[in-house]
Amino acid sequence: MEYEAVIGLETHVQLKTRSKMWCACPNRFGEPPNTLVCPICLGLPGVLPVPNEEAIRLTLLTGMLLHCELPPLARFDRKSYFYPDVPKNYQITQYELPSTRNGYVEFEFQNQLHRVRIKRAHLEEDVGKSFHFERHSGLDFNRAGVPLLEIVSEPDITSADMAYAYLTALKEILVQGGISDCDMEKGMVRCDVNVSIRPKGSDRLGAKIEIKNMNSFSGVRRALEYEIGRQIAVLQSGGTLTQSTRRWDELTGTTEEMRSKEEAHDYRYFPDPDLLPLAPEPVWLESLRSRRIELPLDRKRRLMQQYGLPAQDAEVFKSDPALAQYFEALAPNVRTPKLLANWIINNLRAQLAELHSQQIAAAQATDPDAPAPPPPSLDSLRFPPDALAELIELVENRTLSSSAAQAVFAEMFATGRRPREIVEEKGLAQVSDPAQLEQLCEQVLAAHPGPAEDYRRGKAAALNFLKGQVMKLSRGKANPVLVGEILERKLRA
Ligand code: ADP
Ligand code: ZN
Ligand code: MG
Numbered sequence: 001m002e003y004e005a006v007i008g009l010e011t012h013v014q015l016k017t018r019s020k021m022w023c024a025c026p027n028r029f030g031e032p033p034n035t036l037v038c039p040i041c042l043g044l045p046g047v048l049p050v051p052n053e054e055a056i057r058l059t060l061l062t063g064m065l066l067h068c069e070l071p072p073l074a075r076f077d078r079k080s081y082f083y084p085d086v087p088k089n090y091q092i093t094q095y096e097l098p099s100t101r102n103g104y105v106e107f108e109f110q111n112q113l114h115r116v117r118i119k120r121a122h123l124e125e126d127v128g129k130s131f132h133f134e135r136h137s138g139l140d141f142n143r144a145g146v147p148l149l150e151i152v153s154e155p156d157i158t159s160a161d162m163a164y165a166y167l168t169a170l171k172e173i174l175v176q177g178g179i180s181d182c183d184m185e186k187g188m189v190r191c192d193v194n195v196s197i198r199p200k201g202s203d204r205l206g207a208k209i210e211i212k213n214m215n216s217f218s219g220v221r222r223a224l225e226y227e228i229g230r231q232i233a234v235l236q237s238g239g240t241l242t243q244s245t246r247r248w249d250e251l252t253g254t255t256e257e258m259r260s261k262e263e264a265h266d267y268r269y270f271p272d273p274d275l276l277p278l279a280p281e282p283v284w285l286e287s288l289r290s291r292r293i294e295l296p297l298d299r300k301r302r303l304m305q306q307y308g309l310p311a312q313d314a315e316v317f318k319s320d321p322a323l324a325q326y327f328e329a330l331a332p333n334v335r336t337p338k339l340l341a342n343w344i345i346n347n348l349r350a351q352l353a354e355l356h357s358q359q360i361a362a363a364q365a366t367d368p369d370a371p372a373p374p375p376p377s378l379d380s381l382r383f384p385p386d387a388l389a390e391l392i393e394l395v396e397n398r399t400l401s402s403s404a405a406q407a408v409f410a411e412m413f414a415t416g417r418r419p420r421e422i423v424e425e426k427g428l429a430q431v432s433d434p435a436q437l438e439q440l441c442e443q444v445l446a447a448h449p450g451p452a453e454d455y456r457r458g459k460a461a462a463l464n465f466l467k468g469q470v471m472k473l474s475r476g477k478a479n480p481v482l483v484g485e486i487l488e489r490k491l492r493a
Contacts, residue, residue, distance in 0.1 A: 001199055001235075002199070002200040003199060003200060003231075003232050003235070004197065004198060004199075005159060005160075005195060005196075005197050005224070005228045006157075006195065006196050006197065006198060006205060007155060007157035007158065007159075007162075007163050007193065007194065007195045008152070008153050008154060008155035008156070008157065008194040009152075009153045009157065009163060009166065009167070009191055009192070009193060009194070009220075010150060010151070010152050010153075010191065010192040010194070011150070011151045011152075011153075011170060011190075011191050012126075012148050012149070012150050012191070012192075013148065013150075013151065013179070013180045013182060013188065013189050014027075014126060014146055014148055014188040014189075015027075015054075015058045015059070015146075015147040015148070015149055015179065015180055016058070016178065016180050016181055017052055017054045017055050017058070018054070019052060020041055020125075020145040020146055020147065021049075021052050021092075021123075021125045021145050021146065021147040022040050022049030022050060022052070022092070022125065022145055023038050023040035023041050023049070023145060024038070025038050025040075025041055025145065027146050028142075029183075029186040029187075029188075031142055033138065033139075033140035033142065034139075034140055034141055034142065035142065036142040037141045037142065037144070040145065041141060041144045042087055042141055042144070043086070043088030043089075043144075044087075048274055049272075049274055051076075051275065055123060055147035056099070056123065056278065057288055057291075058149070058178075058179050058180075059099045059100065059121065059122075059123045060099060060100065060280060060285065060288055061177065061178075061179060061288055061292060062100065062121050062149060062151070062174065062179050063099065063100030063103065063121060064288070064289065064292050065173050065174075065177050065179075065293070065295065066100070066103035066104065066105060066118050066151070066173070067103040067104050067118075068100035068101055068102060068103030068121060069100065069103070070280065070285065071098070071099070071101065072279060072280075073097055073277055073279050074094055074097045074099040074277065074279075075094065075097040075271055075275075075277045076092050076093070076094060076123075076271070076272045076275040076278075077092070077094065077095040077096065077269045077270060077271055078090040078091075078092060078268075078269065078270055078271075078272050079091045079092075079093050079095065079269055080268045080269075081265055081267060083127070084128075084130060084137075084139055085127045085128035085139060085141075085144070086127045086128070086144075087141070087144065091124060091127060092124060092272055093122065093123075093124035093125070093150075094122035094123055094124065095269045096269070097277070098120040098121070098123075099121070099278065100120060100121045100122070101118075101119065101121075102117075102118070102119070102120075103117070103118040104116060104118055105118060105153075105166060105169055105170055105173070106169075106295075106297055107165055107166060107168075107169030107297065108297065109161070109162055109165040109166075114162065114165075114166075115156070116153050116154065116156040116157055116166050117153065117154035117156055118151060118153055118154070119152040119153065119154050120150075120151075120152050121149055121150065121151040121152070123147065123148075123149060124148050124149075125145050125146065125147065125148055126143050126144065126145065126146040126147070126148045127143070127144055128140055128141040128142075128143055128144040129142075129143050143187075149179070149180070151170065153166070155196075155205065159224075160220075160221045160222075160224035160228065161221065163193070163220055163224055164217055164220065164221045167191070167217045168217065169297070171189065171217075172296050172318075172319060173296060176293055176296055176321050177292075177293050178291070178293070184215065184216055184217070187215060189215070190213055190215050191213075191214040191215075191217075191220055192210055192211070192212050192213065192214070193210065193211040193214055193220055193223060193227075194208050194209070194211075195208075195209055195211070195224060195228060195231070196208050196209060196231070196241070197231045197232055197235070197241075206231075206241060207240075207241040207242050207243045207244075209227065209231070209243070209244055209246060210244075210245045211223050211227060211245075211246050211247070211248050211255055212245055212246075212258070213247075214248060219248065219250065222248075222253065223248040223255060226253060226254060226255060227255050230254075230255065242260060243260070243261040244257055244258075244259065244260045244261060245257070245258045245259050245260075246258060293321075296318045296321075299314075299317065299318055299324060300315060300317065300318035301314075303317055303324065303327075303328075307331060307337040307338070307341070308337065308338060309338060310338075313338075313341045313342075313345055316345050316349075317341075322377070323344060323345075323348075323349070323378070326344060326348075326378050327340060327341060329385060330385050330386070330388060330389050333386065333389040334389050334392050334393070334396075335393075336392075336396065339392055339395070339396070340388075340389075340392055343388060343391070343392060343409070344388075348388070348413075351409075351410070351413045352376055355376050356373075356375045356376055359373045359376065360372050360373060381413070382413065382414070382415060383412045383417075383418075387418055387419055390418065390419045390420065391405060391408060391409060391412070394408075394419055394420070394423065398430060398432050398479055398481070398482075399423065399429050399430055399432070400423065400428065400429070400430060401430050401476075401477075404423075404428040407426075407428065408422050408423060408428060427477075429477070430477055430478070430479045431474055431477045431478050431479060432479040434482070434486070437470075437478060437479070437482055437483060437486055438486060440470050440473050440474055440478060440483075441466075441483065441486045441487050441490060443473065444466055444469045444473060445466070445487075445490060445491075447469070448465075448466060448469060451465050451466055452466065452491060455491050456491060463484070463487060463491070466487055467480065467483055467484055467487060470487070471483065
């Protein structure tokens, strides 16, 4: 019997707000424990939560980016449970009436377009963090009350690799959309993974097994690979699978059971009496639409269509909106957008990467523990964008050979000087003047009658030798294409 996997993901994402969800404490990572707390996020009795409007905006904006419905009414509920990192003994979340529902994420996977439906993306709050030491445990509430978006997919994913591709696409949308920085290292994205298997082609769902609290996409992929294999082995050996929750063990690369369905919590959800329902007004929603970005995949497809870019180039611009913007601002000023894309993707990016590694080395030379400086931005470039257009024109009209153009680019990147200025000063301009080239070719033909004769007798390779001699004579400045044409014409004559 052949089996197929059915996977649905619940992805928790910390929203990029300045303050927490219900209080004015900063939403910030990496501060000393319990320094970003107040009576509200510590869950002390008698305090009142006040919703963070920006968090609600980011939730609805996410709904728009994920093609969701935005219901006219949403509500916050209390989800009751006892755990040391939840001091209120309940988490505020949206249960029955989420702010967004019924959308989808579109992404490319193995050269095909896929759609994973989104059941809902609802707003809730993050909880504190427990630390376990040798003889005691500690709690840090800096994270308690940070706005958290839970994005629940339908079980539309069919493999570990597809889950990885979905998560990558989702993250790209959220980061570029300004919703979340999605910094995995800072725990800004966590995932609950639901997976079942069924006979291939069946339309019934198997017993759902949930792997809780994954904090890396590669971990999700590995856990799924293991778990799918395990479930198939259980069924093949005549066993049965029941709905349960498991834990991924990074070290052993296996999952182990935490609890079965019978032990599942009853959270006793009920509307939070401290919070009014949300009914976003049309004008308010309209004002949000201006913050909606073009989706990365839409941009990729548009750039391919509008400028004739190959998929590979457009893919680079899909994941780097700043680079794409740079490209699109200059594209009207050049004859061949594809050539501009090459310069940006191959040369500009390489120079920026080189500069970045120099900056990292410099920072570490003064302080080995210093955090790596961020990559240099396009705004910090020494040359103005139109200088790149100028350089490309010099290549297009054959003033510069491609190797000379590289040298000019390196110089303008380092100093910010104009390409024409550099070309003139260094005498890099290619010789394309026919009269000058004719003369050089005649000189070479006169000096090498042997190879000329060889070519006439049909030895095509002799042309390259003669061309090389002309290039040498011109100290590399002759336009090689024109030299080839002239030599051929003369030899045929
Ligand atoms: P619950 O109500 O138990 O939380 P939901 O129906 O809301 O379950 O689904 C939670 C997550 O589990 C969703 O991402 C959903 O796509 C996924 N899921 C549900 N049933 C299955 C199944 N049989 N196999 C794999 N994933 C599933
Ligand atoms: Zn607080
Ligand atoms: Mg939840």
